[in-house]
């Protein structure tokens with residue numbers, strides 16, 4: 001595993017909450033609460049090393065948003081679109097290693113028109129929108145534990161975060 005991984009850090013990010021996921025089911029609950037909170041204007045950046053759980057979180061966000069499309073990791077294309085009540089754009093930029101490749105993706109077109117769920121935002125730091133919810137996933141001591149930290153970077157992501165917390169607490173009380 002690549003050990004020199006560094007999570008994305010934005011100048012204007014504000015840490016909002018730290019959640020412990022003790023296993024995949026916990027991550028799914030978090031993802032479902034996110035899915036019930038999103039709008040087509042939101043952008044969520046998922047930062048974490050290989051195998052951290054970004055795609056698992058995407059899968060449960062898509063289900064929580066009421067979208068029945070099958071979710072797979074866009075391994076051979078950079079962007080997958082899932083049509084539904086809210087159109088969702090799932091990006092995985094792991095394999096983008098130069099700017100030429102990035103321009104081919106046209107990701108900017110999706111920012112205002114669909115919920116964007118982005119894995120490996122570290123690869124395109126100069127082309128990220130200004131106001132994002134950033135979710136950073138960390139490995140923990142036991143194999144199935146993850147630390148999931150939420151950061152906002154503006155009013156829109158702050159409002160999204162507040163909806164998520166209400167939906168998460170409603171589901172867990």
Ligand SMILES: Nc1ncnc2c1ncn2[C@@H]1O[C@H](COP(=O)(O)OP(=O)(O)OP(=O)(O)O)[C@@H](O)[C@H]1O
Pocket residue numbers: 021022023024025026027048049050051052053054055056057073094119143144145146
């Ligand atoms: N608490 C947990 N939350 C999420 N995934 C977990 C957890 N515990 C174990 N896992 C396992 O970790 C793996 C996460 O894989 P996933 O494909 O989501 O990672 P990823 O971050 O998308 O990696 P990549 O960078 O390769 O795309 C899955 O096999 C999942 O079952």
Ligand SMILES: [Mg+2]
Pocket residue numbers: 054055056073092119
């Ligand atoms: Mg993935």
